Amino acid sequence: MSMTESELHGAVQAAVVGALGVSEDEASPDATLMDDLGAESIDLLDILFRIEKSTGVKIQASDLGDYMQGGIPDDEFSDANEMITEKGLEHLKTVMPQIDTAALAGSLNANDVIKLFTVSNLGDMVARRAGGAA
């Protein structure tokens, strides 16, 4: 039986708690994985494999970047100085609705995008994958 969206978000939170050793309160939907919770690469790997085990949804580390960039070509997603373009910000708003695109305009480096990715954003990604989208 497939999991509901709420159950998928719960599974993501449980994976974050298990991999990082943080409390459920700390792993709140709004917490960013890297900046707030201190996740490093091996933690992300651990989280993604825990999610696969509990939900059956396979996400590779490289999928995170694909999901955030949404198929936009590199030279349209960020400019020559690595700053996210207006088009890039528009897409990011669809997968990270909490971001303030006006405040980030012209100042968000492409390498820093993942630092804005929250527990809830990852839950949404898993839910989309489980539903056959994205």
Place this chain on the structure above:
Amino acid sequence: MPPSVHIRVGIDILAVERVSRLLRENDGIEDEVFTPRELDYCRGRSRPDEHLAARFAAKEAVLKVIGTGLSRRLRWTDVEILRDRAGRPEVQLHGRLAAFAGTQGITDIDVSLSHSGGLAVAQAAAICDSGGGGASCAST
């Protein structure tokens, strides 16, 4: 006047046991993280998990020194840690990461690995030619 060259460094440290557990509990993780050449080398050693952990740390150290993270649609296997004829570890970049490093003016990356007391550590150093238009190198 000589060209402007910068050195950038990145470091990472891991508990070997954590890597061992991830490898033990997750089918397919080895092929997602390590290249066939890395696996062949490590499996031929007396304590393969220590060598695999050191290579994982090295991959992270290299990603740090290049200045990118996982935002760039990168694969772990885009960083490959091999050994040269003298037995020293050497870094080979592949795919999108190799192209991105070039745009950053990075001309060479050296890496050193160690493992002891249940920990694996790696340090990477990148040579950046800031005259080559590398925005990231020029800013450091």
